[in-house]
Amino acid sequence: MESRVLKTLEYDKVIEQVATFCATTIGREAIQSLQPSTELTAVQEMLNETDEALAVLRVRGHAPLGGIFDIKPHAKRAQIGGMLSAQELMEIASTIRASRIMRQFIELLNDEQEITIPLLVAKKDELPIVTQLEHEINRAIDDNGKVLDSASSTLRNIRQKLRTAESRVRSRLESYTRGANASKMLSDSIVTIRNDRFVLPVKAEYRSHYGGIIHDMSASGQTLFIEPDSVVQANNDIREQKMKEKEEIDKILMTLSGLVQEVAHDLFTLIDVLATFDIVFAKARYGTEHKCTKPEVNDKGYMKLTKARHPLLPIEEAVANTIEFGDDVTTIVITGPNTGGKTVTLKTVGLCTLMAQSGLPIPALDGSEVAVFESVYADIGDEQSIEQSLSTFSAHMVNIVSILKKFNERSLLLFDELGSGTDPQEGAALAIAILDEVHGTGARVMATTHYPELKAYGYNRPGVVNASVEFDIDTLSPTYRLLIGVPGRSNAFEISDRLGLQHHIIDRARSFTGEDRGEVNTMIASLEKSRVDAEKDAEQMAKQLAEAEQLREELEQELEELRKNEERLVEKATHRAEKIVAKAEAEAEEVMQELRDLRLYARADVKEHELIEMRKRLEGAKPERVKKEGPKKTTMRPLKVGDEVKSLDYGQKGTLVDKLDDGQWVVQIGILKMNLQEDRLEYVKPEKEQKPVTTVQRHRAPAKMELDLRGMRYEEAIQRTEQYIDDALLANLHQISIIHGKGTGALMKGVQKVLKRHSRVKEYRFGEAGEGGYGVTVAILK
Structure with missing residues (x-):
């Protein structure tokens, strides 16, 4: 795509808006170079990536893109043998940690299978794993970019000696500040530092009392900062230890820089992939904010924009239009007066095309479709150039000549006010000739003009359709609604009449226009009225259809509720009847038992078959429960x-x-x-025919990557930890985090004791600064 066309269509302004949604500086810098692709498969992949990011935002609401720095300059310097500062190394570790968090985030979403994100998973797989470098840096440097004592045993010993020496000097100087004459001879009873040496603030008139070296003087000259003779050697010792400290720190930084050098290429790849993630999620956030949708794309030149808006206009102000062409119709000619919205329509079509080919969702409703063009050309706006001594017409012609030399059947051509800036009759003739030239090649064309001669252009050429922008005579203003199939007409006489121009003047003007033109305007007015009436009828029918559909749903809900109530009432009545019958059966059983007792003990002449017959009669009195017979x-x-x-x-x-x-x-x-x-x-199979019952493993919910034990009792927490390790092994997790808090340390020891004796735990450690520190134990499973 030509940069001039991108600027003409204001594509750069859309990209600037998208850049505001980037979370990192590398993303903002990378998106500035985003160009529309001309390959259908590449465009489809970019749009699908954005659509997956939209799904992630709907499910999670965010993407973890914090803590990312532009570490390419650091990696390049390390690559050529340079020494990185502690701050730079900290930024590298932070960026690696961010990549690890992003990788885990995508893996978790994919494992939970709430959404399908194959492209983001593939992008995640491109992230190099350089976790070992992150651990080495975090072991030596804290989050503030300071080298830790634990970086090396030598550094720890040096700093311990340094702290001891500083404490000794401070103690000696503080004894001066507590002396009897301190308030008289010292400007302030404090120990301060000048030139990296501990000194006292002494009043100028008492400089000889303390002796030693003067390192500084106050602005007024009343205070001298003196290093007494008694601490000169001690300060020298401190200076020596600091030099050793610096040497050791440089050695540590050089070692870490060497580790960065070994994986420099991986870091370049890592930062590029993270920038891509940032751009994809920035596109998704832009689409959400501006109510955009993912369009379908094709390479057949077909375009259907449903209720499309200009992306740079406020949503509440932009007028949405439906535009469809590129199949049977390959050229649209929009006619009508100026300031009606014709140019905005052209830019809307051009920008939606460029946005889709850049993987951006477009400001249109679902179901929209955009063609992937090999090139987009636009001749829009005032091209007058004083420097080149070109008139507006000449400047437009220079641009159009250039376009005619380069376009082909896979091009989208946008002409604004074609043929304007010269004699109307000649300009109209040129416009028709140019349209014939580009239309004959099969290119997709949209052109605007205010020449009346072009109103009939779409009626005698196949594949061409007229259009206009609606004008409201009552309010004397354009509505900016595009009317496909209806050419524009002049409203000069109607506007003049409403503004109060005398009727005899208007009638005289009409006599000069000729009958043919009046008939054409009458025809156009009739078409506009018919179209407006048809659209109103369609809107009314759609409204009635929606109301009928809502009523149908409400009736179905009421019918379902009635069925449920009926079933509940039948169930309630049946249960009540069963209780009554059960009570009767119990009483009958008592009666029968008494009869048996009489027969056994009183030798009453009651036979067993008579008892059975009596029981069958009692059972026959039990009401049958109505059942729904299944298959x-x-x-x-x-x-x-x-x-x-x-x-x-x-x-x-x-x-x-x-x-x-x-x-x-x-x-x-x-x-x-x-x-x-x-x-x-x-x-029913006999016992010997029945298959042995196998124990089926109870279905477990997918194990999460961390377990939170805070608030649990010790025994419950230990039991939960053992169960969680089993769940994690079944879910094929390789790393888990157990949150036990710091507290007294008892729970932490218990958890680590479980991990230590478990045969499938490879190793464990405390969490890093960004993982929870000593309140979390991270375990690696075999």
């Missing part, structure tokens, strides 16, 4: 006498005794024999 059960093989079966109606097991002619079986259930339908019986 009939099919047995594994034909039933035969002697099979053990289960009654689907009663839930009891029995044995088949005999088969009847009407599809029923005589079933022995306990002491009762019952006639039951075959399709309500289920074959």
